[in-house]
Every structure is written in structure tokens, then in C-alpha cells.
Amino acid sequence: MLRILKYVIRDILNNKIVIAYALLLAVLSWSMFSLEDSSSKGVLSLLNIILLNVPLVSVIFSTIYIYNSGEFIELLLSQPIKRSKIWSSFYLGLCISLIVAFLIGAGIPILVYSPDSTGLMMIVVGVLITAIFVSLAFFSAVFTRDKAKGIGFAIMLWLFFALLFDGLVLFLLFQFADYPIEKAMVGITALSPIDLSRIMVLLHLDVSAMLGYTGAIFKEFFGTLTGMIVTFSLLGLWVLLPFWFSLWRFKKMDL
């Protein structure tokens, strides 16, 4: 397993896209923090950028990488290696490379400018979001052998979680504005890993005081220890479930 993992990581580093990704994150983070006068504002701007870019790069790079590795996976399958080991090595390899890129690109400036619980939460959230979207990439790549379809599906997943989901939530909010739906909203946000992450970080910032009544309900739930545990378990499920499903499919696939 380690042998394949080593190969995957070396191959990804040779690819240089991950290095460009780390540089991009570094440029964005350093400039965000130097543009804003308070670090808390910087964190807020950076949060939105991270929640848009990290999932996008993670899901698309991983999906394309899996498709491009099809030949190597096929070669490995004719060797004495367990299928689950091949698949997990590729997952871990992609996760580790992208997470390290994130830590170098965004993690360092965050720790420099905002070395508190908010900054730490940002980093944890970034790591989890990377793992989640790599997992979703495996989910979309295992569905079809058609590269265009698989990548298309991965882009749709990103679009849905990064943009459409918020629109849907807003639509629901307006439609049911006359009803007490605050508690239901808490449940609905659990359906999107990006929103969960956003709330986790926002609640650590002072701006959460401006979120109004809904914000108060959110704080009441997500701000407590139970809320935190539930949120992190949910994010953990978002990491595990898509990957677990893809592994189950991969084990039964003809190659």
C-alpha cells in the first residue's frame, strides 16, 4: 500500500498542478490579509475564497487524475495487490497532496495573521473540505467509464454545493418566511458540507452577532460542544460515505 501511495504522491508532485494550486492559495491568502485592515475581515474574505476554490480544485483535479490513471490502475490489477488497497492508495495520495498544498498555501498565512481559534477552525475546515471533495471525485469517477461524463458530473457536484444549494436555501427561506423554520434550516444546512463549514467558521467571528434571530438559533446549536461534535461527525460522514460507496463499486468493476 505504501509503495503505491509513494508512487501516487510522487506522480502528483511531478504534475506541478498541485504546486500551482498551493501558489494560487498563497497569493490569495497573503493579499487578502494585507488588503484588509483587521485580520478578522481578512479571515472572512478568505473564507469565501477558500470555500469556492478548494472544492473546485479538489474535485476536478482528482476526477481527472483518476481517469488518467486508468491505465496504471489496470496494470496494478494484474499484479498481486488487493483492489481496495489500490483504490485507497489513490485516495490517500490525492488527499495528502492536496491537503499539504492547502496547508502550505493558505495554512501558513492564516496562522501568521490570525493565530487564534478562528484561524485554526479555518484550517481544519479547509482540510476537511479537501478530503470531502476528493471523496466526491472518486464517487463521480467510479460511476462511468466515460471521462467527459465523469468530469461533467464532478463539476455539477461542485456547482450544486458551492452555488445552487445556497440559492435553494434562500428560496426556501423566502417561501416560508412566515413560518418558524429556523430549526429546520439547521437541519438543511447539514446537507451541504460547504455550508456546514462556513457556519463553523462564521460562528467563531464577531460578525455572527449580525446574523439576527436565525443566527442566534444557529449559534445556540452549532456553538455548543454537542453542535460542534455533530457538525464534525457530519463532515466526517461526507468524507467517508462517497469514498466508501466508490470503493464498493470499484471492487465489483470489470476492467
Place this chain on the structure above:
Amino acid sequence: MIEINSLSKSFGKLDVLKNVKLTLNPNQSVALIGPNGCGKTTLIKSILGMVLPDSGEIKFDGHKIRNQFQYRNEIGYMPQIGHYPENMTIGHIIEIMKEIRNSSKELDEDLLHAFKLKNMFDKKMRTLSGGTTQKVSATLAFLFDPKVLILDEPTAGLDPLASEILKEKIIAEKQKGKIIMITSHLLSELDDLINGLIYMQDGQILLDSPIEEVKVNTGQDTVSKAISHILKTMQHA
């Protein structure tokens, strides 16, 4: 050693393998022949565990191979068209395979030397010609001195010289008593390589017998003539 029992596989509506039954023992070197799309490659991939059959079972050394992987230590496989990661070099691929197999046996580097691959270790797989890729595939198949060799169209794309080297290697391994399974459309080159013949058509094995028997039954003196005789009768039947 390899025992295949009522193996069936279909891709959608297409039945590729229908109730295939086959036993291969040491000292058997068989040619697997049949028209295009008759299920040869699917049968080979089933033995390798790359294609998972719908029903039936395959036993290797008496153990079922389903969900197993260790048995592949004993198989050297040369695919019809070798697919390799494009930006890896020849040396890199061989290195990784050695690491994965982690074999304690002495490596069989005959082909590596005969094909002079060492001079090309720095070349990326993307830049290789079809023939050179085949040489890499062949080298990898023989490298770990496996008990079973599965060669899918081994000489397709090789130049006459390389083809001759590979054939001599196959003969040498045959004499060591290994199980060898070759698919080929070039009948003339099978002459000294095999001692058995399996003919497949439409996902079924229609003939499975020693080559001497085939020669006697068809009244021909060479393997290629005997096979073409069979092909004619089978296709008219």
C-alpha cells in the same frame, strides 16, 4: 493447477462467456484461438481477476480466486496492448513492479538484456513505439519467473528479431514445465511453442485437446496447417 468451472459472463445483453469449463496443468502450453470477439481476452481477464464472472468459479492451486490476490504472484501476464502511465520511464515501471512484487525469487532478466531495454531506461512510456511497449510488457511478464504465463497476442507489433527472441524464451519456459497460455492469430509462429490447442467460438470452448491428437485427427503435419483445417471445418459447421 488452474480449474475453471461453468464460467459465465455477460456484458449487458452480450453473453461473452457461456458455461466455460477448462483445466490447465503444469507442462501444458496451449494456444487459445478463435475469431475476434469470441471471449478469449475476457477469459484471460477472468483468470486474472480483472473481470468478475457472473457465475461459475475459477480455482488456482485448489483455491478459489474470488476476492483473492496473492495467487497473482504466480502469474505473468502480457496484455494485448500494454497500457502504462505515460510520463513514467521504462526504468521507473520496472522499478515499481519489482517493489510491488517484492519477490524473493531470483529475477529473470533474460528479456531485459535480449531486448536491450537497459539502454532505454530513461525513455518515457509516451514516447515509445508500439513494439517497444510490447517488449516492456514481455519483460515484465517473464521478470518474476512465474509458474503461469498468460500471453495475449505476444508477438503482435514486434519486429522479426524481437519476435524470435520472445519465441525462444517461451520455448525455454515451456521446457521448464510451466503453464503457458498464448492467444495468437499468427498460426505459423505457434509451431514449436505449444502442445495443446483450445478453440473458442461465441463464448464457448469447442475444442480442447493435445496438439498431437489434433494433427492425427486432421491428417496434417504442422500445427498451423492443423489449425487452419480446424478453423475451416468449425466455421462451416
